[in-house]
Amino acid sequence: MNIQVYQTKLTPFGVDVTFRVMTPDGYEEGARNYPVLYMHDGQDLFYDEDAVNGQSLRYAQYYRDFSRFLPQVMIVGIDCPMDNVQRTRQYSPYSKHFEVPPGSSFEADIAGTGREYLEWIVRELKPWIDRNYRTRPQKEYTALGGYSTAGMLSTYGVAMYPKTFSRLMVISGAFYIWMDCLEQTLESCNTDHIRYIYLDVGVNEQGRMTTAEQFLKGAAIIHEKFRSYGFGREQLKYEIFEDQEHSQRAWRRRFPDAVRWIFQDL
Numbered sequence: 001m002n003i004q005v006y007q008t009k010l011t012p013f014g015v016d017v018t019f020r021v022m023t024p025d026g027y028e029e030g031a032r033n034y035p036v037l038y039m040h041d042g043q044d045l046f047y048d049e050d051a052v053n054g055q056s057l058r059y060a061q062y063y064r065d066f067s068r069f070l071p072q073v074m075i076v077g078i079d080c081p082m083d084n085v086q087r088t089r090q091y092s093p094y095s096k097h098f099e100v101p102p103g104s105s106f107e108a109d110i111a112g113t114g115r116e117y118l119e120w121i122v123r124e125l126k127p128w129i130d131r132n133y134r135t136r137p138q139k140e141y142t143a144l145g146g147y148s149t150a151g152m153l154s155t156y157g158v159a160m161y162p163k164t165f166s167r168l169m170v171i172s173g174a175f176y177i178w179m180d181c182l183e184q185t186l187e188s189c190n191t192d193h194i195r196y197i198y199l200d201v202g203v204n205e206q207g208r209m210t211t212a213e214q215f216l217k218g219a220a221i222i223h224e225k226f227r228s229y230g231f232g233r234e235q236l237k238y239e240i241f242e243d244q245e246h247s248q249r250a251w252r253r254r255f256p257d258a259v260r261w262i263f264q265d266l
Contacts, residue, residue: 010120019079034073035135035141037074037075039076041147045057046059084208085107088209093112093114139166147173151172160189173215174207186225199222199237202245203242
């Protein structure tokens with residue numbers, strides 16, 4: 001395993017962004033081409049020292065210990081903005097006004113820039129990765145994933161870019177407050193191109209904008225939505241985890257199984 005760190009221009013916003021590319025064991029010595037998982041919140045994937053709050057998914061250590069049980073894929077992790085408000089805007093493909101309930105402090109108006117961010121991934125970042133690494137660039141071998149709001153964005157991205165992505169990973173997706181917008185997107189798209197979907201939620205999730213009850217409701221609605229589109233248990237994995245909160249500590253236990261699920265046929 002090797003992890004390279006790059007910095008480039010996030011051109012829609014005119015700011016610098018860091019992304020990390022993990023190649024699996026044997027990449028340097030061989031000639032094999034690899035599937036790719038594109039993940040948001042890339043700073044939280046591999047090492048605690050890179051993570052926003054000092055807690056990562058610790059996937060580098062997990063891979064070193066258990067690589068023989070994992071699909072051999074590349075992971076491209078794209079760092080998020082450090083400010084929570086900016087992160088929400090970048091990971092929101094919609095703009096919306098909210099009636100903020102008493103006791104909550106999130107912003108009432110969100111002008112999302114998630115569409116522009118996804119365009120940059122599809123039009124600029126992915127072509128660069130495909131030119132500079134031995135990937136399997138076809139949609140059949142390309143996944144998109146994230147947690148919380150980034151999970152909602154990933155669902156939108158896989159639906160809206162059927163020529164680019166066919167595998168979806170959503171950990172603790174923050175769907176509920178965006179459900180009216182996301183349902184319209186899903187109902188307007190053909191989902192036949194999607195091969196595998198991983199979807200989970202914890203019972204004790206509490207986000208910046210989403211309550212524990214809303215996390216559970218949102219995940220249940222999206223699960224049933226995909227079921228109504230014909231996705232059965234062989235393609236769609238849905239997990240509810242008791243006593244798990246909205247944190248990297250919880251997600252690090254679930255992330256490896258999510259990787260295994262969406263790349264189960266490789």
